[in-house]
Amino acid sequence: GAGVSQTPSNKVTEKGKYVELRCDPISGHTALYWYRQSLGQGPEFLIYFQGTGAADDSGLPNDRFFAVRPEGSVSTLKIQRTERGDSAVYLCASSPERANYGYTFGSGTRLTVV
Amino acid sequence: GESVGLHLPTLSVQEGDNSIINCAYSNSASDYFIWYKQESGKGPQFIIDIRSNMDKRQGQRVTVLLNKTVKHLSLQIAATQPGDSAVYFCAENMGDDKIIFGKGTRLHILP
Numbered sequence: 685g686a687g688v689s690q691t692p693s694n695k696v697t698e699k700g701k702y703v704e705l706r707c708d709p710i711s712g713h714t715a716l717y718w719y720r721q722s723l724g725q726g727p728e729f730l731i732y733f734q735g736t737g738a739a740d741d742s743g744l745p746n747d748r749f750f751a752v753r754p755e756g757s758v759s760t761l762k763i764q765r766t767e768r769g770d771s772a773v774y775l776c777a778s779s780p781e782r783a784n785y786g787y788t789f790g791s792g793t794r795l796t797v798v
Numbered sequence: 799g800e801s802v803g804l805h806l807p808t809l810s811v812q813e814g815d816n817s818i819i820n821c822a823y824s825n826s827a828s829d830y831f832i833w834y835k836q837e838s839g840k841g842p843q844f845i846i847d848i849r850s851n852m853d854k855r856q857g858q859r860v861t862v863l864l865n866k867t868v869k870h871l872s873l874q875i876a877a878t879q880p881g882d883s884a885v886y887f888c889a890e891n892m893g894d895d896k897i898i899f900g901k902g903t904r905l906h907i908l909p
Contacts, residue, residue: 688841717896724806726887726899727842740895775841786832787897789841 686710688790690776696796697766705761705793709778716759717787718751719775727775733759766797806885808904817875819903821888826869828890832897833862833873835884842887842899845873875905883907 689708697703709716715734719727729743733753744750748766753759763770773794777787811817823831829850834842848855848862848871855862861874871888885902892898 715895719899726889726902729896729898732895734895743896777841786844786847788844789834791839791841 688776688778688788690774690790690793692793693791694794694796696798699766699768699797701766703763703766703795705763705774705795707759707761707776707778707790709757709759709776710788711757713778713780713788714756715779715781715787716753717777717779718759718761719777721773721775721792723772730761763795766795768797771795771797806902806904808906810906810908811878812908813880814877817873817878817882817905819873819875819886819905821871821873821900821903823869823871823888823890823900824898825890825892826866827892829893830891831862831864831871832889832891833860833871834887834889834899835882836887836902837884845886878905878907880907880909 688710691706717732718730720730721727731738731744731751732740735756736753748764751761773792775789775792777789779787832847833845835845836842846857846860846862848864853864859876863872875882883905885904887902888900889897
């Protein structure tokens with residue numbers, strides 16, 4: 685597609701529920717990144733995929749967070765047993781190759797845990 | 799949409815004046831730097847980048863300056879327009895595969 689697409693744009697869920705957030709990167713981009721942005725903060729790195737594999741997941745806060753990219757294109761960020769502190773905007777970005785050529789971000793999914 | 803960065807430092811600039819947004823980066827090993835613009839309800843948008851072997855780079859109405867001695871980066875926007883209102887983030891890359899964002903600055907344009 686023309687840009688990075690994220691769905692849904694907004695998600696409200698109850699504490700303890702499971703959620704999935706989807707990212708469609710720019711066609712042909714091999715690198716895909718997930719970030720989390722809390723109000724008043726810059727985006728914080730969560731995980732990076734190169735192709736199908738998670739090359740760096742050092743930013744995932746705990747084992748309730750997991751992400752997949754089974755065919756090297758679309759990625760899904762999965763959050764189990766959601767907590768109110770998980771409320772944030774979750775941003776996805778893609779890059780043709782590596783981070784040092786800059787990324788293109790999607791508009792994000794705003795997750796609210798009530 | 800919800801405003802990003804309600805508690806960020808704010809720079810107020812008269813329309814038509816030049817804006818200078820500053821950033822101190824954290825790691826002397828960083829070799830690639832980027833400025834992003836983020837409008838309310840949107841993801842960060844790439845503005846301009848610079849590699850560590852340069853100290854200045856110009857784009858359309860924007861200039862980035864890099865001072866590696868003091869680990870300082872600045873973004874200059876010429877003839878600021880209402881559409882420049884946003885939160886601006888500097889970001890750095892240490893040659894690995896992720897970009898680390900700094901704290902943002904909200905740019906407010908006065909009519």
